[in-house]
Amino acid sequence: MFITFALITLLGALGMLLQKNVIVAGLCMVATFFGVAGLFVLLANPVAAALQLIVYSGAIMVLVLFVIMMLNSHEEEKALARRPIQRWGSVILVAALAFGAVRLVQSSPGLKALGVSGAAMPPAMSLQTVGATLFADHLLGFEVAGLLLLAAMIGAVALTKRNL
Amino acid sequence: MTGMDAILHGGLQGYLVVALLLFALGLATVLLRRTLLMQFMGIELMLNAANVALLAFARFRGGDTQAMVFYLFIIAVAACEAAVGLALVIGLYRHRDTTDSDRAASLKQ
Numbered sequence: 001m002f003i004t005f006a007l008i009t010l011l012g013a014l015g016m017l018l019q020k021n022v023i024v025a026g027l028c029m030v031a032t033f034f035g036v037a038g039l040f041v042l043l044a045n046p047v048a049a050a051l052q053l054i055v056y057s058g059a060i061m062v063l064v065l066f067v068i069m070m071l072n073s074h075e076e077e078k079a080l081a082r083r084p085i086q087r088w089g090s091v092i093l094v095a096a097l098a099f100g101a102v103r104l105v106q107s108s109p110g111l112k113a114l115g116v117s118g119a120a121m122p123p124a125m126s127l128q129t130v131g132a133t134l135f136a137d138h139l140l141g142f143e144v145a146g147l148l149l150l151a152a153m154i155g156a157v158a159l160t161k162r163n164l
Numbered sequence: 165m166t167g168m169d170a171i172l173h174g175g176l177q178g179y180l181v182v183a184l185l186l187f188a189l190g191l192a193t194v195l196l197r198r199t200l201l202m203q204f205m206g207i208e209l210m211l212n213a214a215n216v217a218l219l220a221f222a223r224f225r226g227g228d229t230q231a232m233v234f235y236l237f238i239i240a241v242a243a244c245e246a247a248v249g250l251a252l253v254i255g256l257y258r259h260r261d262t263t264d265s266d267r268a269a270s271l272k273q
Contacts, residue, residue: 002174006182013189013209022201029205032186036212039182042174043223048215048235055239060208060246067250068201071257076199077264090195098188105180114224115176122227133229134236141233145240152244159251162258 002042009035020076022068026061033057045125179220187213200253200263204246211242 012032019025033056040049068074105111134142186209193206215235222231257263 002178006178009182010185010189013186013193016202016205016209017189017193017196022199025202025205029209032209033212036186036216039179039216040219043179043219044227045219045223045232047232048219051236051239052215055243056208056212059243063246063250064201064205067253070254071201071263073199073257073263076197076202077262077267079198080264080266087196091192094188094192094195097191098185101184101188102181105177105184108177111177111180118176118224118226122223125227125229125232129229130232130236134233137230138233141237145237148244149240152247156247156251159248160254 002039005035005038005042007035008032009039022074022076023065026065026068029064030057030061033061044121044123047125047127047130176220176224180217183213183217183220186210186216198264198266200256200265200268203265204249204253207249208242208246211238214238 009032012028012030012035015028016025016032019028033052037049037052037057040046040052190206190209190213193209194203197203197206215238218231218235218238222228253263256268260268262268
């Protein structure tokens, strides 16, 4: 199961990187979000999986697809300059970063020990415990997050409206 | 579960490897693609990779609830970022008639 969802996630991301058409790239990204939601289910965390599907695949991706269709620019524009050094440099940089980090994770004795000691499946995360922690210990943060969402909403309207 | 086995069958290291590769692909999207919308999606991908790592650590530390609260806040900030970022892309398109980040190199008209 794990390898299936991991492959869905990574192939979706790869498709997004390579796809020329922005709409198809957005749909590849939906596949990635579904794969990540599957990984969250395997992590005994159905609350996070539901949130992932609702917020990312539901809200953010629909917003992105609406903007893509509104702008009516589905293909990438022709490059002003080719910049081969920067492009190959960034490819090499990203590949080196990924390779080095994966090697580090693979060889870390601390992570290996934590993986063994935490292998017992904890009870699935329930909405009840999340809500209790959120409203008992992080009430101020919750209110600030609400305020931030309101500010972002007003900011987005102010930025896109031609004349207020 | 050790070594390759942990990575292939969903040990902690497997989740971390997936998160790292997802982050690398998001970073590559931001660096290699020029369309602002694609770069925005790359940023969302990197945020998601961080979420995968966070929740993997939470599960292997015995189902920590604090991580879920952090995840909620990260999602709230990501939603704000999406709204404001897309509004900026639309604003740029109105002024310049382009969504190419190379063509928007200066703030002056």
